[in-house]
Amino acid sequence: MEKIIIRKYTEKDIPAMCGIWNEVVEEGVAFPQEETLTEKTGSAFFASQTYCAVAEETESKKIAGLYILHPNNVGRCGHIANASYAVKSDCRRLHIGELLVKDCLTQAHAANFRILQFNAVVATNIHARHIYERLGFIQLGTIKGGFKMKDGHFEDICPYYREV
Incomplete structure (x- = not known):
């Protein structure tokens, strides 16, 4: 794997960011959104966040992941x-998610947030849950049937939080 850096996004990253975001939306197992982003709607969406960052492969300059940070x-x-x-699906299980969460905690603190809370972590998203727990997030409970999967069945969601 190439070296990964986490950096603030720029306009030139929008097409890759939309592609990665839409991949997760279309999978229908993690994000609550059902509508995909176009470059135009994606540009407005990412600009409306408190902070957005991308995970960039340093040699190829390819975008492997991203995060958005905003008030809850x-x-x-x-x-x-x-x-x-x-x-990005072909970059998963390479610890990029953990790098994104760590940077997000730093940026949340810099933006004067005191707590980072996740409202709807799907219970079956075990890789994300393991990252959050390893980084000190606390599960607040379980909401039975809180997430409608793409195939129409309902999964539990687990809210998490951590001070930043």
Whole structure:
């Protein structure tokens, strides 16, 4: 595997980011979104986040993954962040997700968030859950049938949080 760096995204990354994001959406087993992004909607979506980063292979300059960071709520709960992570399918299980989460924690702190919370981690997403638990996130419980899978059946979701 090539060396991976995590860096703030730029406009030139939008096509690759949309491709990776859409791959996860179309798989229908992790993200709640059902609509894919075009370059136009993707550009607006990523620009609306507090922070977005990409995982870039240093030699090839290919984008292997990304994350978005944004408030989980407003007002008196505005100090709680939320994030989503996406890794290109042929780059999974190379620890890129863990690099993305670690950088996200740093950026959340820099943006003055106090907590990073995940509302809807699908219970069967064991690789993500292992990363979160290894990095000190605490599972808040289980919401039975909280996620509708692409094939129409329902899976449990597990909210997680960690101070940043």
